[in-house]
Amino acid sequence: MREAWRAGLSGWAMVRVGKTWEIYRPVGLGRTGDHLLMVSTDRLAVFDRVVPSLILDKGEITTQISLWWLKQLSGLVTTHLASMDVPEAVAGRAIMARALRMIPFQCQVMGYMNQGAMWEYREAGTVGGQALPGGLHPSERLPEPLFIPARKGRPGTPDVPVSERTFADAVGEGTAAALRDSSLRLYRRAHEIAASHGLVLADTKFEFGVNEEVGDIELGDEVMTPDSSHFWLASEYRPGTSQRSFDKELVGNWLMEQPEWDAGSFTQPPPLPASVVALTRERYVTVYHMLTGCPWQPRRAR
Ligand SMILES: Nc1ncnc2c1ncn2[C@@H]1O[C@H](COP(=O)(O)OP(=O)(O)O)[C@@H](O)[C@H]1O
Numbered sequence: 001m002r003e004a005w006r007a008g009l010s011g012w013a014m015v016r017v018g019k020t021w022e023i024y025r026p027v028g029l030g031r032t033g034d035h036l037l038m039v040s041t042d043r044l045a046v047f048d049r050v051v052p053s054l055i056l057d058k059g060e061i062t063t064q065i066s067l068w069w070l071k072q073l074s075g076l077v078t079t080h081l082a083s084m085d086v087p088e089a090v091a092g093r094a095i096m097a098r099a100l101r102m103i104p105f106q107c108q109v110m111g112y113m114n115q116g117a118m119w120e121y122r123e124a125g126t127v128g129g130q131a132l133p134g135g136l137h138p139s140e141r142l143p144e145p146l147f148i149p150a151r152k153g154r155p156g157t158p159d160v161p162v163s164e165r166t167f168a169d170a171v172g173e174g175t176a177a178a179l180r181d182s183s184l185r186l187y188r189r190a191h192e193i194a195a196s197h198g199l200v201l202a203d204t205k206f207e208f209g210v211n212e213e214v215g216d217i218e219l220g221d222e223v224m225t226p227d228s229s230h231f232w233l234a235s236e237y238r239p240g241t242s243q244r245s246f247d248k249e250l251v252g253n254w255l256m257e258q259p260e261w262d263a264g265s266f267t268q269p270p271p272l273p274a275s276v277v278a279l280t281r282e283r284y285v286t287v288y289h290m291l292t293g294c295p296w297q298p299r300r301a302r
């Protein structure tokens with residue numbers, strides 16, 4: 001699944017291939033101010049596996065959503081965004097970011113019971129290991145948003161929720177408190193903004209890292225995209241049932257219906273049918289459109 005834009009990055013050395021992102025540095029220029037070219041690909045990962053089908057324009061859509069959020073939230077947090085001065089081949093889907101020493105935890109914030117949370121809650125009365133009051137229904141808004149730190153797994157393994165105690169022991173009390181506070185502040189504000197655009201931001205996750213030049217913690221990674229969040233339509237929202245989710249939901253649902261593939265088997269998922277690819281793309285486009293108010297137009301069509 002080589003994407004065409006790779007050919008336009010001949011002057012760049014690949015530093016890391018993630019499930020959906022690729023990170024590059026300029027070749028031969030040494031440490032150019034420690035800036036990284038972060039490229040969002042059209043790959044999609046569910047159950048910690050990359051599916052062998054590309055979602056056309058997904059990298060560009062998610063990058064544009066992420067940038068839109070950074071603009072909305074600029075007063076609330078310092079981010080890794082350095083510039084948009086990127087090679088033409090990846091324009092729209094890439095950013096220049098300060099290289100951070102990433103804190104190896106996802107900072108998840110959950111505002112509503114999603115499907116995954118409901119399974120754990122029904123079994124154990126907890127979500128991310130945290131006790132919740134009884135009687136909560138699917139998709140119900142939680143009394144308060146929950147902060148759930150999750151240790152990032154090795155490639156191919158899931159992130160594992162940990163207690164706030166374990167989190168604080170791993171990253172230090174001060175850092176743990178700062179990340180909790182920032183995550184909840186960002187989520188609350190973003191939830192309000194999403195609501196004013198007709199969307200329910202049910203949950204999301206952030207990654208932070210240390211800018212070693214100045215010693216500060218900055219928000220890294222992608223921000224409140226359909227890859228890192230669950231979005232529902234406010235107009236359809238009915239607590240008590242599951243919601244249509246404007247993210248990777250259709251891919252996950254389709255894979256679970258495939259008898260020959262088992263999420264726990266560590267094997268490659270099968271390619272997606274064209275209809276699942278097209279409908280998933282439509283859901284990402286809808287989130288872009290509802291948030292920004294602009295119709296989606298990929299750079300390749302301009
Ligand atoms: N500013 C940054 N500096 C260094 N690494 C970053 C920065 N922002 C995000 N990252 C890292 O880039 C990677 C993006 O890859 P991704 O495809 O999301 O893989 P995964 O989430 O499976 O690790 C993540 O490991 C993330 O921690």
Ligand SMILES: [Mg+2]
Pocket residue numbers: 018221
């Ligand atoms: Mg990631």
